[in-house]
Amino acid sequence: MTTAAFSARIGPTAQALATIKNRYCAPPSYAPTEQVQSHMDCPRCKSRLNFTVLVSGQTSGRCVASDCLRWSMQ
Structure with missing residues (x-):
């Protein structure tokens, strides 16, 4: 499977x-x-997706639009 297909x-x-x-x-x-x-x-x-990457490699992020993407410490 190609990267685009994935x-x-x-x-x-x-x-x-x-x-x-x-x-x-x-x-x-x-x-x-x-x-x-x-x-x-x-x-x-x-829209704008704000994110943080810690020195441990964990990330968290949140879209400024309501009811859109968000995750914590992945």
């Missing part, structure tokens, strides 16, 4: 997590050297 099958929360982890949690440590607080376009509604 991305089309997973949900928006998993898409956001994968994008963030791929950008900030690169091998070999799979964690950033310092805490990251940033934002990106929400994959579901295209």
